[in-house]
Amino acid sequence: MAEFALELNDDQKAVRDWIHGFAADVMRPAAAEWDEREEFPWPVVQEAAKIGLYSLDFYAQQFFDPTGLGIPMALEELFWGDAGLGLAITGTALAAVGVLSNGTDEQIGTWIPQMYGDADDVKVAAFCSSEPDAGSDVAAMRTRAVYDGARDEWVIDGTKTWATNGGIANVHVVVAVVDPELGPRGHASFIVPPGTAGLSQGQKFKKHGIRASHTAEVVLRDVRVPGHCLLGGKEKLDERLARARERAAAGGGERVKNAAMATFEASRPAVGAQAVGIARAAYEVALDYAQTRVQFGRPIIDNQGVAFQLADMRTRIDAARLLVWRASWMATAGKPFTAAEGSMSKLFAGETAKSVTAQAMQILGGNGYTREYPVERMHRDAAIYTVFEGTSEIQRLVIARAVSGVPIR
Ligand SMILES: Cc1cc2nc3c(=O)[nH]c(=O)nc-3n(C[C@H](O)[C@H](O)[C@H](O)COP(=O)(O)OP(=O)(O)OC[C@H]3O[C@@H](n4cnc5c(N)ncnc54)[C@H](O)[C@@H]3O)c2cc1C
Numbered sequence: 156m157a158e159f160a161l162e163l164n165d166d167q168k169a170v171r172d173w174i175h176g177f178a179a180d181v182m183r184p185a186a187a188e189w190d191e192r193e194e195f196p197w198p199v200v201q202e203a204a205k206i207g208l209y210s211l212d213f214y215a216q217q218f219f220d221p222t223g224l225g226i227p228m229a230l231e232e233l234f235w236g237d238a239g240l241g242l243a244i245t246g247t248a249l250a251a252v253g254v255l256s257n258g259t260d261e262q263i264g265t266w267i268p269q270m271y272g273d274a275d276d277v278k279v280a281a282f283c284s285s286e287p288d289a290g291s292d293v294a295a296m297r298t299r300a301v302y303d304g305a306r307d308e309w310v311i312d313g314t315k316t317w318a319t320n321g322g323i324a325n326v327h328v329v330v331a332v333v334d335p336e337l338g339p340r341g342h343a344s345f346i347v348p349p350g351t352a353g354l355s356q357g358q359k360f361k362k363h364g365i366r367a368s369h370t371a372e373v374v375l376r377d378v379r380v381p382g383h384c385l386l387g388g389k390e391k392l393d394e395r396l397a398r399a400r401e402r403a404a405a406g407g408g409e410r411v412k413n414a415a416m417a418t419f420e421a422s423r424p425a426v427g428a429q430a431v432g433i434a435r436a437a438y439e440v441a442l443d444y445a446q447t448r449v450q451f452g453r454p455i456i457d458n459q460g461v462a463f464q465l466a467d468m469r470t471r472i473d474a475a476r477l478l479v480w481r482a483s484w485m486a487t488a489g490k491p492f493t494a495a496e497g498s499m500s501k502l503f504a505g506e507t508a509k510s511v512t513a514q515a516m517q518i519l520g521g522n523g524y525t526r527e528y529p530v531e532r533m534h535r536d537a538a539i540y541t542v543f544e545g546t547s548e549i550q551r552l553v554i555a556r557a558v559s560g561v562p563i564r
Contacts, residue, residue: 322356
């Protein structure tokens with residue numbers, strides 16, 4: 156286990172600088188155009204694939220960095236480049252993590268490469284959990300998966316919503332109910348392979364921000380997938396369901412639900428790192444602007460009213476990064492999040508991105524309000540960071556429960 160260090164090592168710095176180059180030279184110049192087009196930016200993802208930045212190898216390398224800082228460092232740089240394009244490049248990772256955390260070695264080896272494709276034939280993947288009536292309340296999920304033993308197939312029916320890359324993905328990972336009696340413990344994840352009949356894209360959402368990222372409903376009608384598409388396999392599922400039934404019979408439902416929430420905790424620092432990247436980008440624009448914009452015969456940064464805002468912005472960004480790095484290191488080191496440290500990092504970084512980008516707009520005055528400058532886009536992009544992967548309210552709920560032990564509602 157690596158010691159926690161606040162300084163990146165030479166290898167990490169080299170990777171960071173390489174990503175920064177891509178973010179500055181490829182993403183920044185393309186960001187406004189793809190935001191306006193509201194289309195999935197295939198050419199940008201293809202460019203990332205050509206240099207190995209959009210690839211299974213790259214993410215695996217960062218994921219297995221023993222310091223835990225590889226992923227947050229990479230994400231901060233990409234999202235400093237642009238959040239919409241950043242999500243287009245990293246959205247597949249959510250589905251890949253779904254397979255990594257629940258799949259067998261064989262499933263990981265079979266499906267994750269198909270999620271990325273290769274540099275000549277780039278693919279993306281989608282993770283489909285949310286539903287119209289099951290957002291924060293995951294237990295309200297209705298999409299049903301029923302086992303057809305005669306054909307060793309699972310039959311999936313339901314409607315997923317808000318799926319990043321939904322409908323354009325080569326591989327969809329779908330969470331469905333296999334035992335409605337067990338609440339969230341009766342859920343399982345399935346691979347829906349490329350070209351499976353019955354899966355279609357529903358509405359594609361027109362969004363406030365991250366508009367280069369594709370977000371859509373995914374409709375599943377009588378979707379049949381082979382038995383081997385159940386992540387983790389049937390034997391493991393049957394054992395898990397039997398244990399959950401025993402616990403439920405013994406009145407241990409709430410404890411089981413909390414254990415499931417703890418699993419979600421692990422992916423949150425990565426989302427926090429994205430928010431840090433957006434906040435840093437807006438702060439840099441504002442700092443530069445404040446030093447060059449002259450009013451009343453002096454740069455506006457000469458006024459404490461402006462300079463103190465920048466001081467607060469920078470302080471919050473650094474604090475957010477520290478929370479993200481701590482949580483990422485803890486996750487890599489196998490340290491349990493006893494005080495919901497993953498949620499803390501996502502909550503604070505998401506709120507920081509929203510407030511820092513708003514302050515940046517204010518510092519740019521009228522220019523901040525126009526699309527001639529990037530901060531209004533950054534502010535629109537930042538707004539999702541208090542909503543997806545658990546809203547700020549849900550993060551507070553998780554933290555409050557963890558620190559108090561009280562099942563606060
Ligand atoms: C752009 C985008 C991309 C997304 N990508 C994906 C994806 O790839 N895959 C996927 O599965 N999902 C995805 N989501 C879904 C996202 O995770 C949900 O939107 C989010 O979990 C919130 O659910 P909801 O929208 O149904 O809001 P709701 O759960 O209806 O919440 C509405 C409001 O009520 C508050 N609230 C709800 N319950 C409580 C409570 N107990 N205490 C206090 N406040 C509460 C919430 O905080 C929120 O402010 C995405 C969403 C968006 C917008």
